[in-house]
Amino acid sequence: MPRSVLVLFAASLGFFFVTATTFTSLGYVLYTMVAQLGWSKAAAGLSFSLLGLACGLASPLPPLLMKSIGTRLTMFAGCLVLAAGFFIASQIEHLTLFFVATTLMGVGFSLIAPSPAVYLLATWFPRTSARMIGFYFMSGAAGGIAGPLIVGAIVGMTGDWRLHWMVMAVSAVVLGLICLVCIRDAVKVESVEQVKGAGHEQDVPAEKSLWTVRQALRTPSFLILALVMTVVQTAVTSAHSILVAHIANLGEGAAPGALAMSLLAFAGTGAKGLTGTLSERIDPRRILIAGLALQAIAMALLWSTSIVLVATAAATLFGLGWGMAWLSAHILLLRYFGAGIAGDMTAMATTATTFAVLGPILAGRIADVTGGYSLAILIFALLLAASTVVAVLFLRAPVQRPIPETDMIEDGELVPAE
Secondary structure, eight states, X not given: OOHHHHHHHHHHHHHHHHHHHTHHHHHHHHHHHHHHHTOOHHHHHHHHHHHHHHHHHTTTHHHHHHHHHOHHHHHHHHHHHHHHHHHHHHHOOSHHHHHHHHHHHHHHHHHHSSHHHHHHHHHHOSSSHHHHHHHHHHHHHHHHHHHHHHHHHHHHHHOXXXXXXXXXXXXXXXXXXXXXXXXXXXXXXXXXXXXXXTTOOOSSOOOOOSSOHHHHHTSHHHHHHHHHHHHHHHHHHHHHHHHHHHHIIXXXXXXXXXXXXXXXXXXXXXXXXXXXXXXXXXXXXXXXHHHXXXXXXXXXXHHHOOOHHHHHHHHHHHHHHHHHHHHHHHHHHHHHHOGGGHHHHHHHHHHHGGGGGHHHHHHHHHHXXXXXXXXXXXXXXXXXXXXXXXXXXXXXXXXOOOOOGGGBOTTSOBOOOO
């Protein structure tokens, strides 16, 4: 079998695994753990937030490690860190140790996906990198669909969340061995920028943006998009954290919640795929607004219903709106500010979404006080509705301004993006 195919297989399997075992399924396991260990819902939300925070803060690590020890050992190390987090989670008695476990899970996630794999695929498949990276992200999305069902099978049949974590720890070690066998660099990593730029190369040089990063950051267009993305990410992160518990509170146990989580991920995956195509024919701003509105309606429906089937449908509708809004926001960043600084603007907007880690903590605290997540869900619905109104009234393409002389160099070329 060609080495490139082995690399694609191992990288895609890694993304599938980390997605299935962390963000999309942790809410299900937490539901069982909280009930048995007597934790507060706010504490459970904090553990979920630490997973996301660790994942974000650890994102600079993969390029640094790839430069020093190579991609193969970087991903192998990520598997070991992930396995350590899972093993600790299987042995815990105290909440503090579980915080350590979820933090390790976040770090392991970053070391395995997505930046190491994107670099690998961009260098192993230089002519078809876009197609291969698309397949890779589809594999990750499939993990989001399968994860809750896998957890449901293990915990549902055995009632033992410790067994689930132990199985995941062993699986992470097996994944690490697969990475050792299959992963090889096609091009040696010489610099951090080499990794960060992977997958963005074009057959011809990207058109330079007339905007500098500093100018773009000050535009109302960017500020609104960053705000919208933060609200969307807060709602999505919180939904992953509380959906299983909320649906279980409706009286039919956790199994319907696991199905709802999988349907949410499935709808989000399909919507992202369709949004890319639709954006070639329809203004992405309209798609963004429609996605925000669908999410707000879904959250309102989830808040108001006491019927499990309706709640499951609301979760699916939420996933559809999430996929539409999230991808269209990224497309707008590209169209508004140009390909030359699209990477910088996406990174800045993504940094702003770090505040989304507060969502599960807030939802957990509300549940501790009120006895359920309904009020938190209503708050998220109102935030999404407000974001929809802001996008309708104020989101417009930025007006291009002349570049000040201080931002230009002598030959008239733009200063590289900050």
